[in-house]
Amino acid sequence: MELLREMSVKLAVIALISLGGNFIATGTSPLQALPGMALLLAIVLAGVGTGRCVNIKAIPVIIFISLAGIISTASFVPWSRFTVPLIESVSISSLATPVLCIAGISTADEMKRITSMGIRMCVVAVAVLSGTFICSAVIAEIIIRLLHL
Numbered sequence: 001m002e003l004l005r006e007m008s009v010k011l012a013v014i015a016l017i018s019l020g021g022n023f024i025a026t027g028t029s030p031l032q033a034l035p036g037m038a039l040l041l042a043i044v045l046a047g048v049g050t051g052r053c054v055n056i057k058a059i060p061v062i063i064f065i066s067l068a069g070i071i072s073t074a075s076f077v078p079w080s081r082f083t084v085p086l087i088e089s090v091s092i093s094s095l096a097t098p099v100l101c102i103a104g105i106s107t108a109d110e111m112k113r114i115t116s117m118g119i120r121m122c123v124v125a126v127a128v129l130s131g132t133f134i135c136s137a138v139i140a141e142i143i144i145r146l147l148h149l
Contacts, residue, residue, distance in 0.1 A: 004052070008045060014098045015041050021094035028089055036086040043068045
């Protein structure tokens, strides 16, 4: 229970940062996007809570979070007509920015360990990280152009 409470605080901080990023990216007022962000936070917490209750180590928590998101927004559930408009007020890029920042910081911590393995491993790690970033950017650009966004 303590872990869930600690995670809730961290997710709330990320949500507040994302609300600021959402305002900068889309111009949507943080107060207007707050219900959608709160709903996304509730979906994540429901998925994490379900994952803790089921407690099967072979199933990653992201599966339960995805299922909670699908169930709360699927067209066949009666409450989707309320949840989808709320979530639409939140830009995906505003959510990705703080998450990618945290991922970058954790990668920087791992770089110390990677460099201790030798220069060849360091070159491989930089190549893999750079390739992943470049390929992700190319895929995003293609999708943006295909969708005319």
